[in-house]
Amino acid sequence: MEIASGDLQVVARVVQLLRLLAAHDTIDLVSAAEELGVGKSTAHRYLASMENHGLLQRRDRNRYEFGVLLAELGTMALSRLGVIDLAGPVMEEISVSMRHTVVLSVWNGHSPVVAQVREDSSRTAHVSIQVGSFLGPDAAQTVVFWAYRNKSYYRFREGAPPVNATEAELEEARQTGIVVRVSHANGVSAVATPVLDPSGRLIATLAVVGIAQFVPEEIDSPVALALLQGAERISRRMVSPTD
Numbered sequence: 001m002e003i004a005s006g007d008l009q010v011v012a013r014v015v016q017l018l019r020l021l022a023a024h025d026t027i028d029l030v031s032a033a034e035e036l037g038v039g040k041s042t043a044h045r046y047l048a049s050m051e052n053h054g055l056l057q058r059r060d061r062n063r064y065e066f067g068v069l070l071a072e073l074g075t076m077a078l079s080r081l082g083v084i085d086l087a088g089p090v091m092e093e094i095s096v097s098m099r100h101t102v103v104l105s106v107w108n109g110h111s112p113v114v115a116q117v118r119e120d121s122s123r124t125a126h127v128s129i130q131v132g133s134f135l136g137p138d139a140a141q142t143v144v145f146w147a148y149r150n151k152s153y154y155r156f157r158e159g160a161p162p163v164n165a166t167e168a169e170l171e172e173a174r175q176t177g178i179v180v181r182v183s184h185a186n187g188v189s190a191v192a193t194p195v196l197d198p199s200g201r202l203i204a205t206l207a208v209v210g211i212a213q214f215v216p217e218e219i220d221s222p223v224a225l226a227l228l229q230g231a232e233r234i235s236r237r238m239v240s241p242t243d
Helices: 005-024 029-036 040-052 068-079 083-098 140-147 167-176 222-239
Strands: 056-058 063-066 101-107 112-118 179-183 188-196 202-211
Touching: 005 029, 005 040, 005 063, 029 040, 040 056, 040 063, 083 101, 083 112, 083 202, 083 222, 101 140, 112 140, 140 167, 140 179, 140 188, 140 202, 188 222, 202 222
Parallel strands: none
Antiparallel strands: 056 063, 101 112, 101 202, 179 188, 188 202
């Protein structure tokens, strides 16, 4: 069946806007109109439709960022490697034994995106994180992704926000395999480690997230050790699922 040229133009314009977003982290009505070479009313229709279908979501009143659907599609693509399914039981064991929420994150080109969560509810106060959430430059997972950017399954697109870490901190992350970050503003701590594929490329991060007073900051703590062992188990299971 022949596809109408108008439909092809719509697809091409949507791709244009997604590529613009990939290069600049956010887009607005003016930049969208300039990119497409159309009037603001036409650009607005594209942006509104993409938002309605989950390709975009509003960061604020005037700017759009990647939407939940794109995060879901990225997770589906990564799941073909098996890491999403294989990580689930490991995450559950860590969450139960450490009494903390455990998070698996992937990279969307600009920042980590939460792909799977095992939430701890054993404490009265605990951390709740939504699948599809974007993590900022201060996050422990972001530091891990940047530390391993030269040995990564992902491409780091131009315009990606810089990580809030020194080169010495990135080197320490590569040496120890552990990053600890404490957010004094909201009282939450995170401990993160890389998950590598069979060829040694970074494909995800595994992290414990919890109330700061309950999460040890030492890189050789029981939490850190559980994450290191868990990430290794996930990597082994990508080769032999019964390990």
